[in-house]
Amino acid sequence: MCKTASPRKWMIRRHRTDPQERMNGFTRRQCWDYCRRCIRHGVNRGARGRMGQQSHKVQRTHPADAGWRSQHQGARIMVRLSHRGICVSDIAVSERFYREALGFEPYQDHGIIEGPDMSRTMEIPDVRLRAVMLKRPDGPVIELLQFLNPPATGAREKRSTLQYGLVHISFYVDDIDSWATRITEAGGTVYEETRAYFAGNTTTLLYCTDPDGVRVELMNAPGEAERFSHSGICVDDIEVAVSYYEALGFVPAENYVLDEGYDWLGVINEVPGIKLRAQMVRDPEGNTIELLKVFEPASFGSRERQPLNRFGLTHLAFWDDDPTATAAMLTDRGGYFVEEAHVKTPAIELMHGADPNGVRIELMRLPSSVGS
Numbered sequence: 001m002c003k004t005a006s007p008r009k010w011m012i013r014r015h016r017t018d019p020q021e022r023m024n025g026f027t028r029r030q031c032w033d034y035c036r037r038c039i040r041h042g043v044n045r046g047a048r049g050r051m052g053q054q055s056h057k058v059q060r061t062h063p064a065d066a067g068w069r070s071q072h073q074g075a076r077i078m079v080r081l082s083h084r085g086i087c088v089s090d091i092a093v094s095e096r097f098y099r100e101a102l103g104f105e106p107y108q109d110h111g112i113i114e115g116p117d118m119s120r121t122m123e124i125p126d127v128r129l130r131a132v133m134l135k136r137p138d139g140p141v142i143e144l145l146q147f148l149n150p151p152a153t154g155a156r157e158k159r160s161t162l163q164y165g166l167v168h169i170s171f172y173v174d175d176i177d178s179w180a181t182r183i184t185e186a187g188g189t190v191y192e193e194t195r196a197y198f199a200g201n202t203t204t205l206l207y208c209t210d211p212d213g214v215r216v217e218l219m220n221a222p223g224e225a226e227r228f229s230h231s232g233i234c235v236d237d238i239e240v241a242v243s244y245y246e247a248l249g250f251v252p253a254e255n256y257v258l259d260e261g262y263d264w265l266g267v268i269n270e271v272p273g274i275k276l277r278a279q280m281v282r283d284p285e286g287n288t289i290e291l292l293k294v295f296e297p298a299s300f301g302s303r304e305r306q307p308l309n310r311f312g313l314t315h316l317a318f319w320d321d322d323p324t325a326t327a328a329m330l331t332d333r334g335g336y337f338v339e340e341a342h343v344k345t346p347a348i349e350l351m352h353g354a355d356p357n358g359v360r361i362e363l364m365r366l367p368s369s370v371g372s
């Protein structure tokens with residue numbers, strides 16, 4: 001069962017007290033036999049993740065993995081990620097940054113948003129805001145929201161990796177120095193002290209921030225084409241989070257267990273000795289979310305949903321043909337939705353809630369079809 005760096009180590013941990021314990025319908029013997037086979041025969045491409053020698057990729061054909069998925073086969077598929085929302089202080093400044101530094105392009109300009117329906121679904125009385133959507137050529141969409149009334153609140157500072165909720169967005173880049181230069185010139189900040197080099201995978205990492213303190217992770221790795229990589233979420237329980245995002249069309253992908261206090265991991269996160277697990281989940285369109293469980297030191301922060309007018313990454317939005325059914329499923333998996341924020345207009349149906357770690361989730365349905 002490819003849950004950690006070492007199948008044996010995982011089994012010792014999980015089966016110490018009950019050797020007959022079955023995980024997802026598979027016994028210890030079955031898991032161990034499978035992992036030995038995939039390592040020996042290279043089925044798992046060397047059985048190493050990109051970020052750590054100790055990590056081990058979960059292979060989709062792994063029998064235990066398949067069993068885990070079938071356990072959740074009730075998941076619906078007519079839901080898909082629309083955008084990642086960011087609350088900004090100045091939409092012109094942020095638009096310039098995301099276009100010039102990170103390669104986004106104009107997509108949709110929603111102008112001024114206001115009115116009782118918007119106030120209700122956003123849970124902000126008398127709300128008035130500017131909204132612009134940008135899209136990268138490789139697909140990802142971001143929504144920049146500048147609140148005019150009431151003004152946004154919160155710190156416009158680099159968020160800690162240890163804080164629950166959305167923590168960063170990440171890119172694979174061909175030339176990390178030219179990206180860093182562009183980020184600086186476009187109004188962002190580069191934190192040279194976070195530059196880390198992981199020799200095992202010849203990967204260089206560097207953290208930057210956008211003009212409002214949103215962490216932007218740059219990664220350069222041989223063989224990885226330049227592209228948007230993922231959004232990162234600091235979670236309390238990875239299995240709960242995986243189950244939640246599976247209901248939104250994601251499936252488990254790479255699994256990196258970095259629990260030995262690597263120097264490079266401490267440098268990039270500015271937390272010496274940090275130990276964590278990063279479980280990637282991916283949807284059919286290639287959108288990837290990194291679920292980060294920090295073992296040491298302890299994570300902190302609220303796991304309640306934060307206001308939409310709080311600076312930084314605020315929400316993930318999904319198109320959905322049946323948001324009420326999805327909301328029920330997500331509620332069963334550790335999230336919740338707010339009935340008062342459920343709005344149906346002739347143009348759109350909107351639901352707002354949160355995942356198990358306080359990330360705001362927005363479900364959107366167009367009356368006659370699924371949106372774009």
Ligand SMILES: [Fe+2]
Nearest residue numbers: 085143317362
């Ligand atoms: Fe949104």
Ligand SMILES: [Fe+2]
Nearest residue numbers: 170217232290
């Ligand atoms: Fe990341």
